[in-house]
Amino acid sequence: MRKALIVAPSWIGDTILAQPLFKRLHEQHPGLILDAFAPAWAAPVLARMREVRRVIANPFAHGEFNLGGRWRAGRELAREGYDTAIVLPNSWKSALLPFFAGIPQRIGFLGESRHILLNRIHRYDAAALPQLASRYALLAEAVGTAAPAPLAAPHLAVDAQSVRATLSALGLADAPAPIVFCPGAEYGPAKRWPAAHFAELARRLAAADFPVWLIGSAKDAVVGAQIEQLSGGGARNLCGRTDLAQAIDLLSCARLVVSNDSGLMHVAAALQRPLVALYGSSSPAYTPPLSQQARILSLDLECSPCFKRECPLGHFKCLNDLSPTMVLDAAKEALR
Numbered sequence: 001m002r003k004a005l006i007v008a009p010s011w012i013g014d015t016i017l018a019q020p021l022f023k024r025l026h027e028q029h030p031g032l033i034l035d036a037f038a039p040a041w042a043a044p045v046l047a048r049m050r051e052v053r054r055v056i057a058n059p060f061a062h063g064e065f066n067l068g069g070r071w072r073a074g075r076e077l078a079r080e081g082y083d084t085a086i087v088l089p090n091s092w093k094s095a096l097l098p099f100f101a102g103i104p105q106r107i108g109f110l111g112e113s114r115h116i117l118l119n120r121i122h123r124y125d126a127a128a129l130p131q132l133a134s135r136y137a138l139l140a141e142a143v144g145t146a147a148p149a150p151l152a153a154p155h156l157a158v159d160a161q162s163v164r165a166t167l168s169a170l171g172l173a174d175a176p177a178p179i180v181f182c183p184g185a186e187y188g189p190a191k192r193w194p195a196a197h198f199a200e201l202a203r204r205l206a207a208a209d210f211p212v213w214l215i216g217s218a219k220d221a222v223v224g225a226q227i228e229q230l231s232g233g234g235a236r237n238l239c240g241r242t243d244l245a246q247a248i249d250l251l252s253c254a255r256l257v258v259s260n261d262s263g264l265m266h267v268a269a270a271l272q273r274p275l276v277a278l279y280g281s282s283s284p285a286y287t288p289p290l291s292q293q294a295r296i297l298s299l300d301l302e303c304s305p306c307f308k309r310e311c312p313l314g315h316f317k318c319l320n321d322l323s324p325t326m327v328l329d330a331a332k333e334a335l336r
Contacts, residue, residue, distance in 0.1 A: 001025070001028070001029045001032060001083060001084045001105075002029070002031075002032065002033065002083050003032070003033040003035075003080070003081060003082050003083055003084075004025065004032060004033070004034050004035070004082060004083070004084040004085065004086065005035050005036070005037060005056075005077070005080070005082045005084070005085045005086070005098065005101075005103065006018070006022070006034065006035070006036045006037065006038075006052075006085075006086050006088065007037050007085060007086070007087040007088060007089065007094055007095075007097060007098065007108075008036045008037060008038035008039075008042060008046065008058075008088060009042075009088050009089055010039055010042070010062055010089070011042075011186075011263060012041070012042055012045055012244070012263030012264075012266065012267070013261075013262065013263040013265065013266040013287060014088075014132065014287075015038065015042045015045050015046065016045060016154045016156075016263075016266040016267065016269075016270050016290075017132050017133040017136060017154070017266065017287060017290065018088055018133070018136045019049055019051065019152075019154040019155070019270070020133050020136070020137045020148075020151040020152045020153070020154065020290070021086070021133075021136045021137045021139060021140055022034060022049060022051035022052065023051060023152040024137055024140040024148055024152065025051075025086075025140050026051055028140060033053055034051055034052055034053055035052065035053055035054050035055070035056060035080070035082075036052050036054075036055050036056065037055075037056045037058050037077075037097065038055055038056070038057070038058055039057075039058045039062075040057050040058070041244065042055075043055045043057065044243070044244040044245040044248060045156065045244065045248070045267065047245075048156035048157045048158075048248060049155075049156065049157070050155075050157055056077070059073070065093055067096070070093065070096045070097055070100060071096075071100045073097055073100070074096065074097045074098070074099065074100025074101040074102075075100060075101070077097065077098075077101040077103075078100075078101045078102050078103075080101075082098075082101065082103045083103070083104055083105060084103065084104070084105040084106075084107065085097075085098030085101070085103040085105070085106050085107065086107045086108065086139050087106065087107065087108035087118065088108070088136060088139075089111075090108075090109055090111030090112060091111065091112055092111065092112040092113070092114055092117070095108060095111070095114045095117035095118055096117060098117075099116075099117045105119065105120060106118045106119050106120065107120040107121075107122070107139050108120075108121065108122070108139065109121070109122050109123065109124065109135075109139075110122070110123055120143060121143070122138055122139060122143055124138055124147075129147060130285045130286060131151075131285070131286060131287070131288065132286055132287050133151055133287075133290060134147045134149070134151060135147070137151055151290065153270075153272075153290050153291060153292075154266070154269065154270035154290055155270055155272070156248060156267065156270040156271055158248075158249070158252045158271065159249075162245070162249055163249045163252060163253065165249075166242070166245075166246045166249035166250060167249075167250075167253070169246070170238065170241060170242070170246075170250075172213075172250075174253060176209075176210075176211060176255075177253060177254065177255035178210070178211045178212065178213045178253060178254055178255065179205055179210050179211070179212050179213075179254065179255060179256045179257075179258065179331070180212075180213050180214075180215055180250065180251055180253075180254040180256070180257045180258070180268075180273075181198055181201075181202065181212060181213070181214050181215070181227070181235065181257075181258050181259070182214075182215055182216060182257065182258070182259035182260060182262055182264040182265060182268070183195065183198050183214060183216060183220060183223050183224060183227060183239070183260065184216035184217060184219065184220035184223065184239065184260065184262060184264070185260040185261060185262040186217075186219070186262065186263065187262075187282075187309055188281075188308070188309025188310060189309065189310055189311070189316070190280055190281035190306070190308050190309055190310055190311050190316065190318075190319075191260050191261050191262065191280055191281055191282055191319075192223075192260050192280075192319065193260055193278045193280070193319050193322065193327075194316075194319065194320060195223050195226045195227050195230065196230055197319075197320075197322070197323070197324050197327070198214075198227045198231075198235070198258075199226075199227045199229075199230030199231040199234070199235070200230075200231075200324040201258065201324045201327055201328055201331070202227065202231035202234040202235035203231050203232060203234045204324070204328055205234070205328075205331070206231070206233075206234030206235070207234075210255075211236070212231075212234060212235040212236065213235070213236050213238055213250065213254075214227055214228065214235050214236065214237045214238055214239050215238050215239065215242065215247050215250055215251065215264065216238075216239035216240070216247075216264070217239065217240060218239070218240035219240075220239040220240065221237070221239045221240035223239070224237035224238070224239030224240070225237050225239075238250070247264065247267070248267055248271070251264065251267055251268050251271055251273060252271050252273070254268070254273045254274075255273075255274065255335065256273070256274045256275070256276070256331055256334050256335055257273050257274070257275045257276070258275075258276045258278070258327060258331060259275065259276070259277055259278065260277075260278050260280075261277060261278065261279050261280070261282045261284075261287065265277050265289055266287075266289060266290075268289070269289035269290055269291035269293075269294055270290075270291070272291060272293055273293065274293045274334040274335070275289055275291060275293055275294040275295065275334070276294075276295050276297060276327060276330045276331055276334055277289050277294055277295070277296050277297065278297050278298075278319065278322060278327065279296060279297065279298040279305070279318075280298075280304065280305075280316070280318040280319035280322075281304060281305055281306050281307060281308050281309075281311070281318060282305050282307060283304075283305035283307070284296045284298055286305075293334075295330050295333065295334055297322060297326065297327060297330055298318075298322075299317070299318055299321055299322055301317060301318050301321075303317075303318070304318040
């Protein structure tokens with residue numbers, strides 16, 4: 001393998017969980033050139049991975065088929081001379097691009113009956129490989145062999161000049177180091193700790209003279225404003241005021257991150273920040289933060305993980321009953 005293309009996932013967290021695969025490929029193939037075909041919103045994460053040479057923007061919207069557009073994009077990529085493509089999503093359409101590009105070796109999971117599109121097809125035992133990161137890492141190996149263990153930890157590079165520029169643009173001081181809350185979760189409400197709980201935690205931390213910043217996308221701006229108001233100003237709402245690259249810069253400054261199971265949680269883990277990760281409808285057995293500095297909080301109720309966007313029982317107990325006191329205790333342990 002000399003020059004390879006990764007067809008990356010659509011989710012930021014999944015993209016970070018693919019980095020152990022990238023590290024393994026470089027370990028197996030010294031001098032490998034590795035590019036990624038990825039949605040524009042994930043590009044800032046891949047740009048911070050030293051294993052990736054460049055990011056090629058995926059122009060197709062989530063769920064968009066556009067056969068003609070994929071054929072044209074594939075023919076454009078054919079000029080790059082990739083000898084290998086690794087397709088991380090399981091959809092049929094995601095395997096079309098390397099097929100149209102004529103890339104000789106096309107690797108991925110069987111997924112949606114992709115026998116024609118892929119020519120090195122893996123299958124995995126879900127019980128043997130419960131973690132998504134291990135499943136991705138399996139694609140570096142020969143068919144029928146085991147995934148590497150232990151996995152290499154994800155790591156995002158930090159640029160000090162970029163961090164200073166981000167702090168200056170937002171009027172933020174670099175000291176004292178903040179505690180950062182990530183109150184959003186793109187997947188849905190069943191993964192979001194209540195705003196009132198975040199606000200109560202912010203009040204308690206602010207009383208101990210810890211600055212608290214709220215970081216998230218524009219979609220999180222409303223809940224960020226709610227937390228800021230309920231906390232009596234104990235938290236500063238920055239949701240919607242940063243792009244992803246700036247959010248990475250701010251997370252790199254944190255003395256502690258408290259986050260829902262979200263893309264930013266995985267960013268914090270890859271930055272090796274002390275982390276309290278809150279799980280409700282999702283499972284830490286499937287997508288845990290790959291960091292020794294992470295503390296996972298989950299009530300492990302009988303009804304969870306359900307992997308639903310909304311609570312199917314309507315009570316959201318998996319997160320509502322996860323009290324601010326429980327999270328504060330975990331935060332104190334992390335801060336120690």
